[in-house]
Amino acid sequence: MAKMSTSEKALLSGNEALVHGAYEAGLSVACAYPGTPSTEILETLAQFPDVDVQWSVNEKVTFEVALGAAIAGARSLFACKHVGLNVAMDPLMTSSYTGVQAGFVVVVCDDPGMHSSQNEQDTRWVALYAKVPMLEPSSPSEVKEFVKEAFKISERYDTPVIVRMTTRVSHTKENVTLGKREVPPRPEFERNIPKYVMVPGNAYQRHILVEKRETSTACSIIRSDEIKHLNEIREKIRREIENVLSIGVKVTLVEPKTIKRSEGKAQRIVDKRTV
Numbered sequence: 001m002a003k004m005s006t007s008e009k010a011l012l013s014g015n016e017a018l019v020h021g022a023y024e025a026g027l028s029v030a031c032a033y034p035g036t037p038s039t040e041i042l043e044t045l046a047q048f049p050d051v052d053v054q055w056s057v058n059e060k061v062t063f064e065v066a067l068g069a070a071i072a073g074a075r076s077l078f079a080c081k082h083v084g085l086n087v088a089m090d091p092l093m094t095s096s097y098t099g100v101q102a103g104f105v106v107v108v109c110d111d112p113g114m115h116s117s118q119n120e121q122d123t124r125w126v127a128l129y130a131k132v133p134m135l136e137p138s139s140p141s142e143v144k145e146f147v148k149e150a151f152k153i154s155e156r157y158d159t160p161v162i163v164r165m166t167t168r169v170s171h172t173k174e175n176v177t178l179g180k181r182e183v184p185p186r187p188e189f190e191r192n193i194p195k196y197v198m199v200p201g202n203a204y205q206r207h208i209l210v211e212k213r214e215t216s217t218a219c220s221i222i223r224s225d226e227i228k229h230l231n232e233i234r235e236k237i238r239r240e241i242e243n244v245l246s247i248g249v250k251v252t253l254v255e256p257k258t259i260k261r262s263e264g265k266a267q268r269i270v271d272k273r274t275v
Contacts, residue, residue: 012176014140014169015040018107020176021144023048025103025151026183028074031066033059035081036116037170038109042079059087063106067095067160070104071196073187075151079107082121092160096132097206098196099158101187103151106132109165116167123164131210134162135230140174141237149230157213 012020019041022030029052032042045053052069056062059080066078080088085108092106108126111117127134135150137143143165150161194202 009175009177011173012140012144013040013171013173014137014143014165015109015171016044017140017144017174017176018147018163018165019044019048020178021147022077022105022151023051024144024179024181025148026075026181027051027077027151028102028183028186029066029069029076030054030079031056031062031069031076032079033057033062033084033087035084035109037111037165037167038079038081038084038107040170041107041109059084060091063088063091063095067091067100067104070100070102070154070160071098072189073102075103075184077105077107080109081117082108082110082123083117083119084108085121085123085126092126092132093130094198095160096130097198097203097210099206100154100160101158101190103154104160105147105150105154106160106162107147107165108162109167109170111167113167123162127162127164131214132160132162133157134164136164137169138234139169139237140172141176141240142234143169144176145233145237146230149226149233153226159213 010020015038023045027045030042030045031054032038033056034042042053042055045051052074054065056065062080063078066076070076078088085092095104108123110121110123112120114120124134124136133150133153135146135153137146143163147163150163153159154161194205198206
Protein backbone atom coordinates (compact mmCIF):
# COMPACT_ATOMS: atom_id res chain seq x y z
CA MET A 1 0.00 0.00 0.00
CA ALA A 2 1.34 3.42 -0.93
CA LYS A 3 2.50 5.63 1.91
CA MET A 4 1.14 9.11 2.40
CA SER A 5 2.91 11.57 0.15
CA THR A 6 3.16 15.34 0.06
CA SER A 7 4.64 15.40 -3.45
CA GLU A 8 2.67 16.45 -6.49
CA LYS A 9 2.32 12.88 -7.74
CA ALA A 10 2.11 9.50 -6.03
CA LEU A 11 1.91 5.92 -7.26
CA LEU A 12 -1.58 4.86 -6.11
CA SER A 13 -3.95 1.99 -6.63
CA GLY A 14 -7.50 2.77 -7.67
CA ASN A 15 -8.71 2.33 -4.08
CA GLU A 16 -6.00 4.64 -2.75
CA ALA A 17 -6.72 7.22 -5.46
CA LEU A 18 -10.39 7.16 -4.47
CA VAL A 19 -9.39 7.89 -0.88
CA HIS A 20 -7.29 10.89 -1.91
CA GLY A 21 -10.07 12.23 -4.11
CA ALA A 22 -12.63 11.91 -1.33
CA TYR A 23 -10.27 13.49 1.18
CA GLU A 24 -9.55 16.43 -1.10
CA ALA A 25 -13.32 16.86 -1.61
CA GLY A 26 -13.80 17.43 2.12
CA LEU A 27 -14.86 13.95 3.26
CA SER A 28 -15.79 13.90 6.96
CA VAL A 29 -17.22 10.43 7.67
CA ALA A 30 -16.35 7.10 6.04
CA CYS A 31 -17.89 3.73 6.88
CA ALA A 32 -17.28 0.31 5.35
CA TYR A 33 -17.53 -3.43 5.78
CA PRO A 34 -14.40 -5.30 4.59
CA GLY A 35 -14.33 -7.45 1.49
CA THR A 36 -11.96 -7.69 -1.46
CA PRO A 37 -11.63 -5.71 -3.70
CA SER A 38 -12.87 -2.83 -1.50
CA THR A 39 -11.02 -3.41 1.80
CA GLU A 40 -8.09 -1.06 1.17
CA ILE A 41 -10.40 1.96 0.91
CA LEU A 42 -11.09 2.21 4.63
CA GLU A 43 -7.62 0.97 5.56
CA THR A 44 -6.13 3.89 3.63
CA LEU A 45 -8.65 6.38 4.99
CA ALA A 46 -7.59 5.42 8.52
CA GLN A 47 -4.33 7.31 7.84
CA PHE A 48 -6.23 10.62 7.75
CA PRO A 49 -6.84 11.77 11.36
CA ASP A 50 -9.39 14.45 10.40
CA VAL A 51 -11.81 11.90 8.90
CA ASP A 52 -14.12 9.83 11.14
CA VAL A 53 -13.39 6.30 9.88
CA GLN A 54 -15.19 3.21 11.17
CA TRP A 55 -15.92 -0.40 10.34
CA SER A 56 -19.43 -1.65 11.07
CA VAL A 57 -20.87 -5.07 11.90
CA ASN A 58 -22.53 -5.43 8.48
CA GLU A 59 -23.20 -3.43 5.32
CA LYS A 60 -26.71 -2.35 6.32
CA VAL A 61 -25.47 -0.74 9.53
CA THR A 62 -22.52 0.71 7.65
CA PHE A 63 -24.76 2.35 5.06
CA GLU A 64 -27.12 3.78 7.67
CA VAL A 65 -24.28 5.32 9.70
CA ALA A 66 -22.84 7.04 6.61
CA LEU A 67 -26.28 8.14 5.38
CA GLY A 68 -27.12 9.56 8.80
CA ALA A 69 -23.91 11.58 8.78
CA ALA A 70 -24.77 12.98 5.32
CA ILE A 71 -28.26 13.95 6.45
CA ALA A 72 -26.67 15.67 9.45
CA GLY A 73 -24.52 17.77 7.08
CA ALA A 74 -21.20 15.89 6.76
CA ARG A 75 -19.86 14.71 3.42
CA SER A 76 -19.86 10.93 3.81
CA LEU A 77 -18.76 7.77 2.03
CA PHE A 78 -19.91 4.16 2.21
CA ALA A 79 -17.80 1.33 0.74
CA CYS A 80 -18.38 -2.38 0.21
CA LYS A 81 -17.95 -5.11 -2.40
CA HIS A 82 -20.76 -6.08 -4.76
CA VAL A 83 -22.26 -8.88 -2.69
CA GLY A 84 -22.22 -6.63 0.37
CA LEU A 85 -24.55 -4.18 -1.34
CA ASN A 86 -27.26 -6.86 -1.16
CA VAL A 87 -27.19 -6.53 2.63
CA ALA A 88 -27.55 -2.74 2.37
CA MET A 89 -30.30 -2.80 -0.28
CA ASP A 90 -33.09 -1.64 2.06
CA PRO A 91 -31.45 1.67 3.12
CA LEU A 92 -30.02 2.19 -0.39
CA MET A 93 -33.46 2.08 -2.00
CA THR A 94 -34.95 4.30 0.69
CA SER A 95 -32.12 6.84 0.51
CA SER A 96 -33.05 7.49 -3.11
CA TYR A 97 -36.36 8.77 -1.76
CA THR A 98 -35.13 10.66 1.31
CA GLY A 99 -32.20 12.31 -0.41
CA VAL A 100 -29.23 13.68 1.47
CA GLN A 101 -28.13 17.05 2.77
CA ALA A 102 -24.37 16.84 2.34
CA GLY A 103 -22.75 14.78 -0.41
CA PHE A 104 -23.09 11.01 0.02
CA VAL A 105 -21.03 8.67 -2.17
CA VAL A 106 -21.72 4.93 -2.30
CA VAL A 107 -18.60 3.05 -3.45
CA VAL A 108 -19.26 -0.48 -4.68
CA CYS A 109 -16.40 -2.67 -5.90
CA ASP A 110 -17.62 -5.32 -8.34
CA ASP A 111 -15.56 -8.46 -8.96
CA PRO A 112 -15.89 -9.58 -12.60
CA GLY A 113 -14.36 -13.03 -12.95
CA MET A 114 -14.93 -13.82 -9.26
CA HIS A 115 -11.30 -13.46 -8.17
CA SER A 116 -12.39 -13.36 -4.53
CA SER A 117 -16.18 -13.66 -4.56
CA GLN A 118 -18.90 -16.30 -4.58
CA ASN A 119 -20.69 -14.78 -7.58
CA GLU A 120 -20.65 -12.00 -10.16
CA GLN A 121 -22.95 -9.00 -9.92
CA ASP A 122 -23.21 -5.88 -12.04
CA THR A 123 -24.02 -2.86 -9.88
CA ARG A 124 -24.94 -0.79 -12.92
CA TRP A 125 -28.34 -2.48 -12.86
CA VAL A 126 -28.77 -1.50 -9.21
CA ALA A 127 -28.27 2.17 -10.07
CA LEU A 128 -31.01 1.90 -12.71
CA TYR A 129 -33.69 0.43 -10.51
CA ALA A 130 -32.70 2.48 -7.44
CA LYS A 131 -32.93 5.59 -9.66
CA VAL A 132 -29.63 7.04 -8.46
CA PRO A 133 -26.72 8.41 -10.54
CA MET A 134 -23.65 6.25 -11.11
CA LEU A 135 -20.12 7.12 -12.19
CA GLU A 136 -17.80 4.43 -13.54
CA PRO A 137 -14.12 5.44 -13.67
CA SER A 138 -11.67 3.33 -15.68
CA SER A 139 -8.31 4.22 -14.10
CA PRO A 140 -6.91 5.41 -10.76
CA SER A 141 -6.61 8.99 -12.03
CA GLU A 142 -10.21 8.96 -13.17
CA VAL A 143 -11.26 7.47 -9.84
CA LYS A 144 -9.73 10.39 -7.95
CA GLU A 145 -11.40 13.04 -10.10
CA PHE A 146 -14.74 11.25 -10.50
CA VAL A 147 -15.27 10.83 -6.76
CA LYS A 148 -14.93 14.60 -6.36
CA GLU A 149 -17.61 15.10 -8.98
CA ALA A 150 -19.77 12.49 -7.27
CA PHE A 151 -19.98 14.62 -4.12
CA LYS A 152 -21.02 17.65 -6.18
CA ILE A 153 -23.68 15.73 -8.10
CA SER A 154 -25.00 14.25 -4.86
CA GLU A 155 -25.53 17.68 -3.34
CA ARG A 156 -26.90 19.23 -6.53
CA TYR A 157 -29.60 16.60 -7.00
CA ASP A 158 -30.13 15.66 -3.34
CA THR A 159 -29.36 11.98 -3.95
CA PRO A 160 -26.76 9.33 -3.18
CA VAL A 161 -24.31 8.75 -6.03
CA ILE A 162 -22.82 5.33 -6.72
CA VAL A 163 -19.18 5.07 -7.82
CA ARG A 164 -18.71 1.63 -9.39
CA MET A 165 -15.25 0.12 -9.15
CA THR A 166 -14.02 -3.25 -10.38
CA THR A 167 -11.21 -5.51 -9.21
CA ARG A 168 -8.87 -4.30 -11.96
CA VAL A 169 -9.57 -0.61 -11.39
CA SER A 170 -9.30 -0.99 -7.60
CA HIS A 171 -5.92 -2.72 -7.73
CA THR A 172 -4.30 -1.15 -10.81
CA LYS A 173 -1.59 1.39 -9.92
CA GLU A 174 -0.88 4.69 -11.64
CA ASN A 175 0.96 7.94 -11.00
CA VAL A 176 -1.81 10.21 -9.71
CA THR A 177 -1.65 13.98 -9.28
CA LEU A 178 -2.45 15.03 -5.72
CA GLY A 179 -4.28 18.19 -4.70
CA LYS A 180 -5.23 20.20 -1.64
CA ARG A 181 -8.09 19.38 0.68
CA GLU A 182 -11.06 21.74 0.43
CA VAL A 183 -13.79 21.38 3.03
CA PRO A 184 -17.10 23.03 2.00
CA PRO A 185 -19.27 24.81 4.59
CA ARG A 186 -21.30 22.26 6.53
CA PRO A 187 -25.07 22.82 6.38
CA GLU A 188 -27.03 22.66 9.61
CA PHE A 189 -29.22 19.65 10.29
CA GLU A 190 -32.77 20.16 9.08
CA ARG A 191 -35.51 18.39 11.02
CA ASN A 192 -37.84 17.38 8.20
CA ILE A 193 -40.12 14.44 9.01
CA PRO A 194 -41.96 14.31 5.63
CA LYS A 195 -38.58 14.10 3.87
CA TYR A 196 -36.72 11.63 6.05
CA VAL A 197 -39.37 9.42 7.71
CA MET A 198 -40.50 6.96 5.03
CA VAL A 199 -43.89 5.85 6.26
CA PRO A 200 -46.16 5.11 3.26
CA GLY A 201 -47.79 8.56 3.08
CA ASN A 202 -44.44 10.35 3.03
CA ALA A 203 -42.82 7.76 0.74
CA TYR A 204 -45.58 8.25 -1.86
CA GLN A 205 -44.86 11.98 -2.07
CA ARG A 206 -41.09 11.43 -2.20
CA HIS A 207 -41.52 8.87 -4.97
CA ILE A 208 -43.14 11.56 -7.10
CA LEU A 209 -40.10 13.79 -6.56
CA VAL A 210 -37.75 10.95 -7.52
CA GLU A 211 -39.58 10.49 -10.81
CA LYS A 212 -39.47 14.24 -11.48
CA ARG A 213 -35.74 14.21 -10.77
CA GLU A 214 -35.34 11.46 -13.35
CA THR A 215 -37.37 13.13 -16.10
CA SER A 216 -37.07 16.89 -15.62
CA THR A 217 -35.76 18.83 -18.60
CA ALA A 218 -33.61 21.05 -16.40
CA CYS A 219 -32.02 18.01 -14.82
CA SER A 220 -31.29 16.50 -18.23
CA ILE A 221 -29.60 19.69 -19.43
CA ILE A 222 -27.42 19.89 -16.34
CA ARG A 223 -26.58 16.21 -16.70
CA SER A 224 -25.35 16.84 -20.23
CA ASP A 225 -22.98 19.51 -18.92
CA GLU A 226 -21.74 17.16 -16.21
CA ILE A 227 -21.18 14.34 -18.66
CA LYS A 228 -19.24 16.73 -20.88
CA HIS A 229 -17.11 17.75 -17.88
CA LEU A 230 -16.41 14.12 -16.96
CA ASN A 231 -15.42 13.36 -20.55
CA GLU A 232 -13.06 16.35 -20.47
CA ILE A 233 -11.44 14.91 -17.33
CA ARG A 234 -11.10 11.53 -19.05
CA GLU A 235 -9.58 13.10 -22.18
CA LYS A 236 -7.08 15.11 -20.12
CA ILE A 237 -5.92 11.96 -18.33
CA ARG A 238 -5.64 10.10 -21.63
CA ARG A 239 -3.42 12.84 -23.06
CA GLU A 240 -1.19 12.73 -19.99
CA ILE A 241 -0.77 8.97 -20.44
CA GLU A 242 0.03 9.45 -24.13
CA ASN A 243 2.71 11.98 -23.24
CA VAL A 244 4.31 9.51 -20.88
CA LEU A 245 4.16 6.63 -23.34
CA SER A 246 4.92 8.84 -26.37
CA ILE A 247 2.30 7.02 -28.42
CA GLY A 248 -1.20 7.78 -29.63
CA VAL A 249 -4.10 5.70 -28.40
CA LYS A 250 -7.12 5.31 -30.63
CA VAL A 251 -10.28 3.72 -29.27
CA THR A 252 -12.91 2.41 -31.66
CA LEU A 253 -16.51 1.44 -31.05
CA VAL A 254 -17.39 -2.11 -32.02
CA GLU A 255 -21.01 -3.07 -32.52
CA PRO A 256 -21.91 -6.61 -31.38
CA LYS A 257 -23.25 -7.45 -34.82
CA THR A 258 -19.86 -6.67 -36.42
CA ILE A 259 -18.19 -9.56 -34.62
CA LYS A 260 -18.63 -12.68 -36.72
CA ARG A 261 -17.00 -16.08 -37.08
CA SER A 262 -15.14 -17.06 -40.25
CA GLU A 263 -13.40 -20.39 -41.02
CA GLY A 264 -13.58 -21.40 -37.38
CA LYS A 265 -11.79 -18.27 -36.14
CA ALA A 266 -13.29 -15.17 -34.58
CA GLN A 267 -12.99 -12.24 -36.95
CA ARG A 268 -13.46 -8.71 -35.60
CA ILE A 269 -14.58 -5.96 -37.96
CA VAL A 270 -13.94 -2.55 -36.40
CA ASP A 271 -16.45 0.24 -36.93
CA LYS A 272 -15.12 3.37 -38.58
CA ARG A 273 -16.39 5.61 -35.80
CA THR A 274 -13.90 6.70 -33.16
CA VAL A 275 -14.21 8.11 -29.64
